[in-house]
Amino acid sequence: MEAVLELSQALVEHSASHVVVIDETGRIRYVNAAWIRFSRENRGPVDDWTNQNYFDVCQRSIDSGDTSAALALHGIRAVIEGKCDDFTLEYPCHSPEERRWFLLRAMPLPEVGQGLVALYHDRFMSESELRQAKERLALAADAGQIGIWEYDLETHKLNWDHWMYRIYGLSPGVFDGEKALWLRSLHEDDRSRLETDLARTLSTHQPLDSEFRILRPSGEIRHVLIKAQVSWDRAGFRNHLTGICLDITDLRQAEAQMLEMAFQDPLTGLPNRVLFMDRLRQAIKISQRGRSYGALFYIDLDHFKRVNDTGGHSAGDELLRVIAARLKHDMRDEDTLCRIGGDEFILLTPELSPDHATAAKQASLLAGKINAAVQHPITLARSRVKISGSVGITLIDGGISSAETLLVQADLAMYKAKGKGRNTSHFYDAQLQAEARRRRTLEKGLRAALDCGGQLQIFYQPQVFETMAIVGAEALLRWQHPRLGSIPPQEFIPIAEDCGLIEELGDWVFNQTCAQLAKWSSEHLPVKISVNLSARQFHQSGCLAKMRKSMKTWHVEASSLKLELTESVLLENTEDTLENMKQMQLSGLQLVLDDFGTGYSSLSYLKRLPLSTFKIDRSFVRDILTDANDAAIAQTIPTLADAMGLDVIAEGVETKAQMEMLREMGCHCFQGFLFRPALSAEDFERVLRDPGVLLGEGV
Numbered sequence: 001m002e003a004v005l006e007l008s009q010a011l012v013e014h015s016a017s018h019v020v021v022i023d024e025t026g027r028i029r030y031v032n033a034a035w036i037r038f039s040r041e042n043r044g045p046v047d048d049w050t051n052q053n054y055f056d057v058c059q060r061s062i063d064s065g066d067t068s069a070a071l072a073l074h075g076i077r078a079v080i081e082g083k084c085d086d087f088t089l090e091y092p093c094h095s096p097e098e099r100r101w102f103l104l105r106a107m108p109l110p111e112v113g114q115g116l117v118a119l120y121h122d123r124f125m126s127e128s129e130l131r132q133a134k135e136r137l138a139l140a141a142d143a144g145q146i147g148i149w150e151y152d153l154e155t156h157k158l159n160w161d162h163w164m165y166r167i168y169g170l171s172p173g174v175f176d177g178e179k180a181l182w183l184r185s186l187h188e189d190d191r192s193r194l195e196t197d198l199a200r201t202l203s204t205h206q207p208l209d210s211e212f213r214i215l216r217p218s219g220e221i222r223h224v225l226i227k228a229q230v231s232w233d234r235a236g237f238r239n240h241l242t243g244i245c246l247d248i249t250d251l252r253q254a255e256a257q258m259l260e261m262a263f264q265d266p267l268t269g270l271p272n273r274v275l276f277m278d279r280l281r282q283a284i285k286i287s288q289r290g291r292s293y294g295a296l297f298y299i300d301l302d303h304f305k306r307v308n309d310t311g312g313h314s315a316g317d318e319l320l321r322v323i324a325a326r327l328k329h330d331m332r333d334e335d336t337l338c339r340i341g342g343d344e345f346i347l348l349t350p351e352l353s354p355d356h357a358t359a360a361k362q363a364s365l366l367a368g369k370i371n372a373a374v375q376h377p378i379t380l381a382r383s384r385v386k387i388s389g390s391v392g393i394t395l396i397d398g399g400i401s402s403a404e405t406l407l408v409q410a411d412l413a414m415y416k417a418k419g420k421g422r423n424t425s426h427f428y429d430a431q432l433q434a435e436a437r438r439r440r441t442l443e444k445g446l447r448a449a450l451d452c453g454g455q456l457q458i459f460y461q462p463q464v465f466e467t468m469a470i471v472g473a474e475a476l477l478r479w480q481h482p483r484l485g486s487i488p489p490q491e492f493i494p495i496a497e498d499c500g501l502i503e504e505l506g507d508w509v510f511n512q513t514c515a516q517l518a519k520w521s522s523e524h525l526p527v528k529i530s531v532n533l534s535a536r537q538f539h540q541s542g543c544l545a546k547m548r549k550s551m552k553t554w555h556v557e558a559s560s561l562k563l564e565l566t567e568s569v570l571l572e573n574t575e576d577t578l579e580n581m582k583q584m585q586l587s588g589l590q591l592v593l594d595d596f597g598t599g600y601s602s603l604s605y606l607k608r609l610p611l612s613t614f615k616i617d618r619s620f621v622r623d624i625l626t627d628a629n630d631a632a633i634a635q636t637i638p639t640l641a642d643a644m645g646l647d648v649i650a651e652g653v654e655t656k657a658q659m660e661m662l663r664e665m666g667c668h669c670f671q672g673f674l675f676r677p678a679l680s681a682e683d684f685e686r687v688l689r690d691p692g693v694l695l696g697e698g699v
C-alpha cells in the first residue's frame with residue numbers, strides 16, 4: 001500500500017499538469033513541480049506556496065480585472081461545499097508574447113483528507129499554435145488535393161470544403177449539403193454499397209473506409225475514396241461524421257492499364273499466357289462437372305522463320321497480327337485465343353458436346369478451319385506470303401486436372417502434326433506421351449554417348465560408278481544405345497537438332513571421318529567421303545573453322561571430303577547461306593545438294609549456289625519404274641546437272657532395273673542397297689581393298 005502511495009505521489013509530482021491541492025479554507029497544501037515552474041515563469045518566484053491562500057491568489061486576479069478568476073473561484077468553492085462533484089473551466093492566461101488557454105479541473109480528494117480539493121491546470125494550444133496547425137493542415141490537404149467533409153448526424157447535412165466541390169465537379173450554389181442530392185451523384189452500381197458502409201460505421205462506430213464511383217454533372221465518372229470517423233460532443237453524444245475524400249481516378253486507371261498489359265500480348269492484343277491458363281483452369285472445372293468436353297488447340301506456324309528472314313521482323317510481326325485477327329474472327333465469344341510464344345498460338349474452346357465422339361468431330365472441324373484460315377495468302381506491306389500451320393488438339397474431359405499437362409499434350413500433338421508433313425492437325429493420344437518419354441530418354445542418352453564414347457560409330461555406304469568402281473562413300477552415323485539397342489539416325493538426328501546437340505555431334509562425325517581418312521590415306525586407300533551437314537550445324541558460327549581445324553589435325557586434304565546439304569538448309573537466310581557455301585568451296589570442300597527434288601528452291605537461286613553435285617532423292621528412285629511423275633522428275637535432274645556442269649548421283653538404288661533406268665536418264669553414279677548398305681569402317685575397308693567383291697555379289 002505504501003509503495004502504491006509513493007508511486008501516486010511520484011506520478012503527481014512529475015505530471016505535466018500543474019497540480020495544486022487546497023483545503024476548505026483555500027490554504028495551499030501541496031503544489032507539484034510543474035506548478036512551481038509555471039508560476040516562476042509567469043508570476044515571479046514565490047518561496048513558500050504552502051503559506052499562500054489560493055482564494056487570495058484568485059482574488060488578486062479578480063481585482064486586476066480577470067473575469068475567469070471569478071468563475072474559477074466560484075466553481076472551486078462549489079466543489080468544496082459539495083454542491084457539485086467536480087468543476088472544469090477553460091480560461092485564458094495570456095502573456096505579452098502569445099495567447100494561451102488553460103483548462104482548470106477541480107476535484108475533491110476525500111480519500112486523502114476531508115475538505116481537500118485538487119486543482120489541475122492543463123495548457124491548451126495557443127491560438128497562434130492552433131492557427132498554425134490549421135494552416136498546416138489546410139496546406140497539406142491542398143497539396144494532396146484532399147477534400148474534407150463533415151456530415152451532421154442531426155441535420156443530415158453535409159459540409160464540404162472547396163476540394164470536395166472540385167472533386168464532385170459541383171459549385172456551392174448547386175450543392176447545398178443535402179444528403180439526398182449527394183447520394184444521387186454516386187454511380188448507381190455503387191450507391192447501395194456505400195449506404196451499407198455508412199450504416200455500418202454509424203452502428204459500430206468503426207472508421208468508414210469506402211471506395212466508389214461518382215458521376216460529375218458533365219457525365220464524367222471519377223473514382224473516389226472516403227475515410228471518416230464519428231465525432232462526439234462534450235456531453236457524450238455523437239454529432240458528426242468527419243472525413244476526407246480523395247479522387248483516385250488516375251490511380252485506378254493506371255492500375256487497369258497495368259492489369260491489361262499484364263494479361264495481354266502487346267503485339268496482337270490477345271490475352272497472354274497468364275490469362276489463358278486461368279481460363280483453361282475454368283474450362284477444366286466445367287468439364288469436371290461433367291457438363292461438356294472442351295478442346296485445346298496448339299497452333300504453330302510452319303517455317304515462320306523464313307518470313308522473318310526474307311521480309312524482316314516487321315513483316316513477321318505483321319503476319320502474326322493478321323493470323324491472330326483471322327483466328328479470332330472464327331472464334332465464339334466463349335473461346336480464348338492466346339499467342340503463347342513467337343509463332344505459337346493456343347485456342348481454347350470450352351464448351352463442346354457432352355458426347356466424346358461428337359466433341360472430337362467438332363474439334364476436328366475446328367482444326368480444319370484453323371488450317372484453312374492460316375493457309376489463306378497474306379498480303380504484307382511489301383510482299384504476299386503463304387504460310388501454313390500445324391495444329392495439335394487435345395480434348396478436355398475432366399480426367400486431367402492440370403492445365404499445364406493439357407498444354408503439354410496439345411504441344412506433343414502439334415509436333416506430331418509437324419512430323420506428318422505440316423499444314424495438318426493431330427489429336428493427342430497416350431502413344432504420344434510414350435514417344436515423348438522415349439524422346440527424353442534418347443536426349444539424355446545422346447548426351448551420355450557424346451560424353452563417354454563407344455556408343456557412336458560411323459558407317460560408310462559405298463558410292464559406285466556404273467563400271468562398279470568405288471568413287472566414294474557417305475559417312476552415316478550409327479548409335480548403339482546400351483539399353484535400347486540400335487537407334488536409327490532418322491530418330492536421333494532430329495532430336496539432336498531440337499535439343500542443340502547436333503553441332504557437337506556433327507563436329508564429332510567430321511573429326512572422326514578425318515581421322516578415318518588419315519588412316520586410309522596412310523594405307524594407300526584413297527577415297528572421297530561425303531559427310532552430312534545439318535541445317536543447324538551449317539549455320540553455326542565457326543562451323544568451317546572447326547572443319548579446317550580437324551582437317552589440319554589429321555593432315556586431310558579438303559578435296560577428299562564432300563559436304564551434303566539438304567535443300568531446307570539452303571532456304572534459310574539465303575544471302576548468308578550463299579556466303580557460307582562460297583567460303584566452304586574456297587576451302588576446297590565440295591558441296592552436294594542432298595535429297596534433290598524434295599524442296600522448293602527456284603532454279604535461279606540454285607544457279608547461284610557453288611554446288612558440285614546433285615543427289616537424286618531415294619523417294620524418286622524408289623518408284624522410278626512405276627510412277628511416271630517420279631520418273632519425269634528424276635529424268636530432269638541429270639539434264640539440269642549437265643546443263644549446270646554438275647555431277648549427279650542417285651541414292652536408294654535397290655534394283656538393277658532402277659540402275660538401268662537411271663543410267664538411261666544420264667545418271668552414272670549410284671548409292672544403294674544394290675551395292676552395299678552402310679558398312680562399318682573395317683567392312684568398308686575390305687571393299688576398298690577388293691572392289692571386285694561388289695561385282696561378284698549382287699550386281
Ligand SMILES: Nc1nc2c(ncn2[C@@H]2O[C@@H]3COP(=O)(O)O[C@H]4[C@@H](O)[C@H](n5cnc6c(=O)[nH]c(N)nc65)O[C@@H]4COP(=O)(O)O[C@H]3[C@H]2O)c(=O)[nH]1
Nearest residue numbers: 476477489490493509532533534652653654671672673674
Ligand atoms: N531404303 C533404302 N535406304 C537406303 C538405301 N541406300 C541407302 N539408304 C539409306 O538412305 C540414307 C541416306 O542418307 P541420307 O539421305 O543422308 O539420310 C540420312 C541423314 O539425313 C541422317 N544422317 C545420318 N548420319 C548423319 C550424320 O552424321 N549427320 C547428319 N547431319 N545426318 C545424318 O540420317 C538419314 C538416314 O540415315 P540412314 O538411316 O543411315 O539411311 C541412309 C541409308 O542407309 C537403299 O537402297 N534403300
